[in-house]
Amino acid sequence: MVNYKVIFQLMIVNILRVLLIRKLMELFLPAEEDEIKKIRIGYVCYYLLVMILFRIFKISALYGICNYLGIAGLTSFYRGTWKKRIWVSLAVFATDLACSLAVYFAFSHQFIVNLQAVQTLLLLICVTIISRTSDTAADREIAFDKRQTCILIAIPAAGILILSVLLYGGYQGMTATLICVSTLIINLSIFYLYHMMAENYRNLRENDIYRQQTFAYQNQLDVIMESQGRIRALRHDMKNHILALQMLLQKKDWEEACRYVDSMQDFMANPSEYIATGNESVDSLLNYKLQRANEILEMVEARISIPEKLMLHTFDLNVVLGNLLDNAIEAAHRTQEKRLKVMIKLEKGVLFINIRNSCQGIADGKQRGLETTKEDASNHGIGLGNVRRIVEKYQGEMELLCKDGSMETDIIMYIKEM
Numbered sequence: 365m366v367n368y369k370v371i372f373q374l375m376i377v378n379i380l381r382v383l384l385i386r387k388l389m390e391l392f393l394p395a396e397e398d399e400i401k402k403i404r405i406g407y408v409c410y411y412l413l414v415m416i417l418f419r420i421f422k423i424s425a426l427y428g429i430c431n432y433l434g435i436a437g438l439t440s441f442y443r444g445t446w447k448k449r450i451w452v453s454l455a456v457f458a459t460d461l462a463c464s465l466a467v468y469f470a471f472s473h474q475f476i477v478n479l480q481a482v483q484t485l486l487l488l489i490c491v492t493i494i495s496r497t498s499d500t501a502a503d504r505e506i507a508f509d510k511r512q513t514c515i516l517i518a519i520p521a522a523g524i525l526i527l528s529v530l531l532y533g534g535y536q537g538m539t540a541t542l543i544c545v546s547t548l549i550i551n552l553s554i555f556y557l558y559h560m561m562a563e564n565y566r567n568l569r570e571n572d573i574y575r576q577q578t579f580a581y582q583n584q585l586d587v588i589m590e591s592q593g594r595i596r597a598l599r600h601d602m603k604n605h606i607l608a609l610q611m612l613l614q615k616k617d618w619e620e621a622c623r624y625v626d627s628m629q630d631f632m633a634n635p636s637e638y639i640a641t642g643n644e645s646v647d648s649l650l651n652y653k654l655q656r657a658n659e660i661l662e663m664v665e666a667r668i669s670i671p672e673k674l675m676l677h678t679f680d681l682n683v684v685l686g687n688l689l690d691n692a693i694e695a696a697h698r699t700q701e702k703r704l705k706v707m708i709k710l711e712k713g714v715l716f717i718n719i720r721n722s723c724q725g726i727a728d729g730k731q732r733g734l735e736t737t738k739e740d741a742s743n744h745g746i747g748l749g750n751v752r753r754i755v756e757k758y759q760g761e762m763e764l765l766c767k768d769g770s771m772e773t774d775i776i777m778y779i780k781e782m
Contacts, residue, residue: 414430428528451513451516467486512561649681657696668707698723713778717777718774
């Protein structure tokens with residue numbers, strides 16, 4: 365006779381388990397807003413799959429394989445590298461399996477609703493612990509190099525292997541329970557290790573940004589010193605210039621007088637000063653970046669219209685402009701056109717940033733993200749993920765569009781005007 369009450373209770377417990385798995389997954393993998401509906405459908409399908417397979421196979425190797433494949437399939441709905449998806453799927457599966465087997469061995473291989481509720485409760489405790497040690501907004505976007513990723517993958521994979529040996533090797537009793545609990549603790553430590561590595565990664569990125577900012581200010585200081593030198597030279601000869609202009613005006617040689625004034629302006633122009641808005645942060649960063657762009661690119665255009673003061677944190681500005689310009693210059697340098705255009709303006713409290721560069725090897729259409737071509741991806745740049753978070757911090761939007769060999773990045777951020 366079918367016990368519908370038990371089936372209903374089992375369904376409720378498994379719904380809670382699937383929700384906890386989703387919570388754990390989203391601590392480390394970012395989701396696109398337009399993918400939320402697909403993600404929900406994916407978890408419903410995973411829930412139905414697990415329920416059906418558990419009713420048919422109970423706890424078995426086939427059930428375990430299908431359960432992992434289901435979790436691994438769910439990671440495909442999130443944004444991230446395939447290596448990170450593998451790690452997240454293994455870590456989530458290992459945590460879920462360790463919780464289940466710890467309760468399973470502790471209560472003598474009995475699989476009833478109450479035990480599954482205890483397993484789900486243990487999983488809830490684990491997810492709570494992990495969520496308290498994770499900075500979700502920052503941790504989701506972190507990507508490590510191959511060596512670090514291999515370490516992260518090896519620990520949960522080894523835990524799954526140990527748990528499988530316990531389950532199918534005839535082990536039971538307190539010994540098996542203690543091994544499961546130890547494996548669970550080790551698996552929890554891998555999440556903490558990930559958090560510590562992510563925090564170290566962010567510190568390195570911040571140091572990199574501050575170092576770039578220091579170079580930019582040093583470059584701007586050189587620009588200012590050169591401009592002041594030109595002003596002093598012009599002031600030194602000002603008496604002679606005035607006499608020369610006076611003679612030309614007396615002769616009514618207007619054209620020659622205009623040419624003379626133009627030559628004075630050309631003398632005052634500093635070729636190293638591409639931007640002069642009066643905003644020190646913007647001027648120093650853009651002059652530094654555009655100087656490099658002019659050295660390696662064939663066409664560089666910049667139109668900047670912003671006030672001297674912005675209600676925008678200097679660090680945030682360096683992250684956004686520094687990262688986007690580095691990516692654009694790097695991409696344009698690999699093309700034949702070697703073209704870069706930059707437009708920044710502030711209108712009624714809205715900051716508009718438009719960067720357009722030549723590109724190759726990128727499909728036409730909107731882009732979610734771009735892979736770096738640098739050899740050590742984990743130690744260069746902060747990634748578009750950090751740019752997105754800063755844009756969202758100012759309630760803004762960001763869009764990347766590739767069309768006809770040209771990559772265009774549009775950003776709007778809402779900031780207060782001084």
